[in-house]
Amino acid sequence: MKNVAVIGLGLIGGSLAVDIKKAFDCTIVGIDASEVNAKRALEIGFIDEIGTLKNVKQVDVVVIATPVNTIGSISNEVLDLIGDDTLVFDAGSVKGSICSSIAKHKNRKNYLAAHPIAGTEYSGPNAAISDLFRGKVNIICELEKTDRKIANKAFEIFDALGMEYKYMSAVEHDRHIAYVSHLSHVSSFMLGKTVLEIEKDEQNIFDMAGSGFESTVRLAKSAASTWTPIFTENKKNLLSSLEQYIKNLNEFKTYIEEENTNELNRIMTETNHLREILNNKI
Amino acid sequence: MKNVAVIGLGLIGGSLAVDIKKAFDCTIVGIDASEVNAKRALEIGFIDEIGTLKNVKQVDVVVIATPVNTIGSISNEVLDLIGDDTLVFDAGSVKGSICSSIAKHKNRKNYLAAHPIAGTEYSGPNAAISDLFRGKVNIICELEKTDRKIANKAFEIFDALGMEYKYMSAVEHDRHIAYVSHLSHVSSFMLGKTVLEIEKDEQNIFDMAGSGFESTVRLAKSAASTWTPIFTENKKNLLSSLEQYIKNLNEFKTYIEEENTNELNRIMTETNHLREILNNKI
Numbered sequence: 357m358k359n360v361a362v363i364g365l366g367l368i369g370g371s372l373a374v375d376i377k378k379a380f381d382c383t384i385v386g387i388d389a390s391e392v393n394a395k396r397a398l399e400i401g402f403i404d405e406i407g408t409l410k411n412v413k414q415v416d417v418v419v420i421a422t423p424v425n426t427i428g429s430i431s432n433e434v435l436d437l438i439g440d441d442t443l444v445f446d447a448g449s450v451k452g453s454i455c456s457s458i459a460k461h462k463n464r465k466n467y468l469a470a471h472p473i474a475g476t477e478y479s480g481p482n483a484a485i486s487d488l489f490r491g492k493v494n495i496i497c498e499l500e501k502t503d504r505k506i507a508n509k510a511f512e513i514f515d516a517l518g519m520e521y522k523y524m525s526a527v528e529h530d531r532h533i534a535y536v537s538h539l540s541h542v543s544s545f546m547l548g549k550t551v552l553e554i555e556k557d558e559q560n561i562f563d564m565a566g567s568g569f570e571s572t573v574r575l576a577k578s579a580a581s582t583w584t585p586i587f588t589e590n591k592k593n594l595l596s597s598l599e600q601y602i603k604n605l606n607e608f609k610t611y612i613e614e615e616n617t618n619e620l621n622r623i624m625t626e627t628n629h630l631r632e633i634l635n636n637k638i
Numbered sequence: 639m640k641n642v643a644v645i646g647l648g649l650i651g652g653s654l655a656v657d658i659k660k661a662f663d664c665t666i667v668g669i670d671a672s673e674v675n676a677k678r679a680l681e682i683g684f685i686d687e688i689g690t691l692k693n694v695k696q697v698d699v700v701v702i703a704t705p706v707n708t709i710g711s712i713s714n715e716v717l718d719l720i721g722d723d724t725l726v727f728d729a730g731s732v733k734g735s736i737c738s739s740i741a742k743h744k745n746r747k748n749y750l751a752a753h754p755i756a757g758t759e760y761s762g763p764n765a766a767i768s769d770l771f772r773g774k775v776n777i778i779c780e781l782e783k784t785d786r787k788i789a790n791k792a793f794e795i796f797d798a799l800g801m802e803y804k805y806m807s808a809v810e811h812d813r814h815i816a817y818v819s820h821l822s823h824v825s826s827f828m829l830g831k832t833v834l835e836i837e838k839d840e841q842n843i844f845d846m847a848g849s850g851f852e853s854t855v856r857l858a859k860s861a862a863s864t865w866t867p868i869f870t871e872n873k874k875n876l877l878s879s880l881e882q883y884i885k886n887l888n889e890f891k892t893y894i895e896e897e898n899t900n901e902l903n904r905i906m907t908e909t910n911h912l913r914e915i916l917n918n919k920i
Binding site: 449473474475492493495522532533535536537539540541542543544545546547548549550551552553554555558560561562563564565566567568569570571572573574575576577578579580581583584585587588591594595597598599600601602604605606608609612613615617620621623624625626627628629630631633634 | 731755756757774775777804814815817818819821822823824825826827828829830831832833834835836837840842843844845846847848849850851852853854855856857858859860861862863865866867869870873876877879880881882883884886887888890891894895897899902903905906907908909910911912913915916
């Protein structure tokens with residue numbers, strides 16, 4: 357593995373580039389729709405040169421980490437251009453639409469649909485950090501559609517970055533991730549919006565943020581340009597989870613109105629089960 | 639200050655005891671409705687003896703850190719018993735009901751209504767930690783109703799623990815804290831409930847928690863016994879904030895349904911303003 361192309365030089369693409377560069381003796385060509393981002397990536401040093409899509413003809417590995425609504429078409433263009441042994445993988449947070457769009461491409465076997473579950477609330481090349489993926493779960497979808505030799509090349513990279521694995525269909529992935537990740541982002545953004553609307557004195561927000569607000573609203577710092585396409589691409593699953601969430605909020609609201617302390621206690625005590633799930637690996 | 643009584647030996651009362659003991663050469667008598675908690679506090683060592691309410695007759699300072707629905711009546715009992723120079727302060731997360739219930743007590747001037755904005759998602763004596771309050775904001779309500787000499791005794795303690803201050807009326811406090819703290823807890827509990835309902839395979843929750851879920855749902859690990867009374871005591875304000883939150887969620891849901899990317903982008907970009915508020919002190 358001598359030459360790698362990374363398309364999309366933000367938090368995920370940048371962090372992948374940082375660690376791939378560190379683990380392998382390779383040259384990385386960076387490709388980004390934003391010239392500013394590409395120059396910044398070169399300046400930081402996690403890419404060796406700035407390129408265009410045509411560069412993928414000469415590389416061993418292509419990493420696609422652009423906004424999810426662009427991954428389908430970029431993947432098809434990339435698969436048109438690559439050599440026989442080139443590995444292409446993406447890191448998108450929605451997998452169904454991407455997998456469908458490449459399903460019939462003659463080079464589908466060169467593609468691995470992946471979703472490394474890692475991130476921060478920051479974005480752009482400056483957000484790229486080392487070791488973002490160590491110990492994190494990488495969800496691999498439709499592994500059976502990837503050539504085994506090509507897939508092994510991907511696992512060589514993921515192993516070097518310290519990832520763990522989980523395998524599922526793209527449909528299953530999108531359903532689970534709607535609840536566990538996408539809904540968290542919506543709830544956090546709306547919490548932030550609600551507090552900003554009412555609290556005209558921003559000093560109050562800052563002073564009281566230690567009361568639990570800060571961690572709950574962390575995701576509301578995330579980039580709109582990343583999350584708008586995720587929400588629309590995973591619309592069906594996200595809407596189901598949002599409906600359920602709003603239903604639960606309305607029910608809880610009724611119990612508060614009624615001062616039904618038994619039900620409030622019961623619901624919160626049951627939800628406390630998350631302690632065991634999150635604090636200890638099952 | 640030689641003798642201190644701490645009533646309520648959980649996360650907040652326990653952490654206050656740990657630091658007061660460290661900062662002052664004093665004896666702490668611990669009082670708790672649960673014998674198990676009191677014994678555990680003695681075992682850990684942040685109290686010197688287990689007592690009953692009667693012990694407040696002999697102390698210089700009384701700290702009340704019990705569930706918010708009990709603070710009003712306990713405060714009245716304590717104010718009945720204390721000496722002329724004794725300071726009594728509470729650390730409750732709702733201030734209106736507490737301040738009303740002691741408003742006409744002849745020893746009101748011995749009482750300081752405080753709310754140190756600090757905590758973790760853990761509870762009970764085992765959750766008591768040192769330095770929980772360093773650099774955190776302590777909201778002081780109705781300071782004008784506390785005797786100046788008595789209040790100074792409180793500030794001597796709070797200063798030693800490293801706290802900063804903010805002053806407001808009990809009514810203002812409860813309105814602000816409903817949005818910035820209590821609503822965060824409801825949104826987090828309901829997110830946890832929603833995900834637990836749909837994700838029967840708990841391993842999935844664990845594996846995907848790195849995707850943002852873990853921090854957003856942290857508060858859902860908090861004790862139901864603490865939060866049920868907070869929600870009902872601050873019912874009016876919390877219901878207003880919840881209504882606004884649900885309204886915002888429904889609006890956002892409509893924009894996702896319509897794939898109105900302009901509005902989704904606009905709302906999230908505006909909410910990103912929280913970055914500046916939370917990352918830099920204004």
